[in-house]
Amino acid sequence: MSQTQWEVVIGLEVHAQLNTASKIFSAASTAFGAEPNRQASAVDLALPGVLPVLNRGAVERAIRFGLAIGGRVAEKSIFARKNYFYPDLPKGYQISQFERPVVEGGTLTLRVGEGEKAYEKRVRLTRAHLEEDAGKSLHEDFHGMSGIDLNRAGTPLLEIVSEPDMRSAAEAVAYAKALHGLVRWIDICDGNMQEGSFRCDANVSVRPKGEEAFGTRREIKNLNSFRFLQQAIDYEVQWQINEIEEGRTIQQATVLFDPDSGETRMMRSKEDAHDYRYFPDPDLLPLVINPDWIEVVKEDLFHQVGPLPREWHAKFESEYGLSRADAIALTPFPRIPHVFVAAAREAVQEGETVRATAKIAANWITNEYLRRWNESAEKHPTVEIPEGVSGELVGYLIRKVRQNEITARTAKDLLDEFWRNAEAIGFTAHGGTEGDIDRLIDQRGLKQVNDSGAIEAIVDEVLAANQKSVDEFRTGKEKAFNALVGQVMKASKGKANPTQVNELLRRKLGA
Amino acid sequence: MSLTPEAVHHIARLARIAMNADEEKATRDKLDGIFALIEAMQAVDTTGVEPMSHPQDIAQRLRPDEVTESDRRDAFQNIAPQTAGGLYLVPRVIE
Numbered sequence: 345m346s347q348t349q350w351e352v353v354i355g356l357e358v359h360a361q362l363n364t365a366s367k368i369f370s371a372a373s374t375a376f377g378a379e380p381n382r383q384a385s386a387v388d389l390a391l392p393g394v395l396p397v398l399n400r401g402a403v404e405r406a407i408r409f410g411l412a413i414g415g416r417v418a419e420k421s422i423f424a425r426k427n428y429f430y431p432d433l434p435k436g437y438q439i440s441q442f443e444r445p446v447v448e449g450g451t452l453t454l455r456v457g458e459g460e461k462a463y464e465k466r467v468r469l470t471r472a473h474l475e476e477d478a479g480k481s482l483h484e485d486f487h488g489m490s491g492i493d494l495n496r497a498g499t500p501l502l503e504i505v506s507e508p509d510m511r512s513a514a515e516a517v518a519y520a521k522a523l524h525g526l527v528r529w530i531d532i533c534d535g536n537m538q539e540g541s542f543r544c545d546a547n548v549s550v551r552p553k554g555e556e557a558f559g560t561r562r563e564i565k566n567l568n569s570f571r572f573l574q575q576a577i578d579y580e581v582q583w584q585i586n587e588i589e590e591g592r593t594i595q596q597a598t599v600l601f602d603p604d605s606g607e608t609r610m611m612r613s614k615e616d617a618h619d620y621r622y623f624p625d626p627d628l629l630p631l632v633i634n635p636d637w638i639e640v641v642k643e644d645l646f647h648q649v650g651p652l653p654r655e656w657h658a659k660f661e662s663e664y665g666l667s668r669a670d671a672i673a674l675t676p677f678p679r680i681p682h683v684f685v686a687a688a689r690e691a692v693q694e695g696e697t698v699r700a701t702a703k704i705a706a707n708w709i710t711n712e713y714l715r716r717w718n719e720s721a722e723k724h725p726t727v728e729i730p731e732g733v734s735g736e737l738v739g740y741l742i743r744k745v746r747q748n749e750i751t752a753r754t755a756k757d758l759l760d761e762f763w764r765n766a767e768a769i770g771f772t773a774h775g776g777t778e779g780d781i782d783r784l785i786d787q788r789g790l791k792q793v794n795d796s797g798a799i800e801a802i803v804d805e806v807l808a809a810n811q812k813s814v815d816e817f818r819t820g821k822e823k824a825f826n827a828l829v830g831q832v833m834k835a836s837k838g839k840a841n842p843t844q845v846n847e848l849l850r851r852k853l854g855a
Numbered sequence: 856m857s858l859t860p861e862a863v864h865h866i867a868r869l870a871r872i873a874m875n876a877d878e879e880k881a882t883r884d885k886l887d888g889i890f891a892l893i894e895a896m897q898a899v900d901t902t903g904v905e906p907m908s909h910p911q912d913i914a915q916r917l918r919p920d921e922v923t924e925s926d927r928r929d930a931f932q933n934i935a936p937q938t939a940g941g942l943y944l945v946p947r948v949i950e
Contacts, residue, residue, distance in 0.1 A: 381942065427870075488947050
């Protein structure tokens with residue numbers, strides 16, 4: 345009905361469970377899956393007279409996060425009581441941080457979209473604060489009663505709040521994935537979304553394009569998969585636009601996403617539920633983090649996982665000449681940038697620098713290498729995959745392709761073969777060596793055919809046998825051309841120089 | 856500043872305190888007295904003074920990340936009004 349162009353505005357709040365052994369304010373275990381209430385101590389139950397004692401490990405993880413996003417780690421931060429009544433919160437308040445959180449500011453740079461359409465997006469972070477998780481309420485099967493399990497009560501959480509910088513569900517999902525990758529990279533959270541270790545709340549509003557003021561937002565609670573995050577935001581955005589276009593106004597509210605119906609529905613009106621009457625918790629003194637402690641955490645982090653993603657990104661931009669979007673694709677987890685560096689260096693020919701090979705090596709790592717890695721990781725979830733094939737070997741294959749010794753097709757087949765070799769021995773060693781490549785090229789006659797006479801003979805054969813594709817191409821179907829290229833490559837057992845095949849075909853078809 | 860009767864009623868509800876009209880009135884008078892005191896204190900210039908979150912000027916003590924609590928579920932559930940299958944039972948709550 346209306347011609348208004350709508351702009352979507354999204355901010356995310358993520359609750360990451362910190363992977364400490366004990367709880368944030370008690371020395372009970374945080375292990376997942378114990379029998380109900382076996383890990384609920386007197387502090388977690390809020391029995392009279394107990395006092396919270398802060399876990400150093402939880403604070404260290406918050407410092408790690410601050411360093412990883414380039415935020416400010418507060419020299420002094422304050423714990424506050426967030427007051428509300430619910431049976432899985434025995435104290436009647438949650439210990440959280442309000443006015444002075446442990447981390448403020450910082451940014452996360454994401455890659456949004458795939459392939460050529462991928463772009464870089466910077467999202468600012470507002471803050472990250474420490475707090476305790478609540479217990480769990482079970483509403484089934486207790487004769488009209490609810491069952492309460494307090495094992496989870498007191499598990500440390502880092503609540504990470506972004507600015508409303510995202511403009512589509514795709515950007516929100518890319519942000520959530522980047523954050524998910526980061527907390528695992530710096531080893532502060534196991535990222536297990538099924539077990540609730542990483543939960544997202546999305547604040548969503550819409551406004552006419554060009555308008556500066558934000559629309560009224562609704563908060564979608566507790567999204568525990570990237571797919572639900574995408575679906576919930578898509579539904580919510582459409583719902584809000586419909587409401588406004590039909591003349592109604594959006595009321596601020598908290599909503600839940602129902603994965604079965606794919607809809608969001610109102611959970612409670614905001615005014616009451618969000619009147620939490622925060623005040624500083626008198627049971628806890630200010631948390632003081634001095635610069636020396638931050639230095640120690642920084643050194644430990646480097647020792648354990650090497651450079652941070654943002655440090656790799658800067659290096660890949662300045663030294664390797666890659667775009668930020670490409671650099672981000674090379675840092676899904678700590679080992680991959682090392683594999684890329686080895687590949688790009690090995691692919692270099694005499695007189696070149698890594699700037700000449702960075703882009704092609706980046707493509708090989710993000711497409712070929714990571715695809716195989718992800719497939720193996722899915723097939724063998726419990727197996728630690730150090731490397732299936734070394735970065736050097738990938739680089740050697742790239743060098744052979746760039747020197748016109750083998751085709752990309754042959755190189756991918758060899759990569760496949762070596763990867764399978766490594767998989768067969770449980771990734772206890774690499775699946776092949778540079779010597780193997782030279783030997784196999786020789787033994788199997790895999791050398792690329794660069795002899796134009798030989799290629800022309802194959803092209804002629806293929807053209808004669810595929811009149812239908814030739815006719816289709818002449819009527820303007822570019823797909824038919826690709827089919828002919830495929831036929832020639834197949835007839836040459838993948839060995840014909842692809843550039844020459846293209847040129848010859850175009851010439852013969854008079855294109 | 857003076858509180859409205861509705862505000863007092865609202866705060867009482869948030870704190871789950873049941874009050875009759877007389878009690879609400881008495882509480883309102885007390886709260887007004889506290890707000891009057893706060894208003895008087897607003898006159899003090901606090902520019903550059905850090906807000907105090909705790910009366911003692913010392914830092915939070917930290918404990919090492921170690922599990923030292925043992926399972927005392929049976930003892931804790933002995934004093935609970937109702938339990939089943941290791942869970943504490945409470946009047947049904949569902950949103």
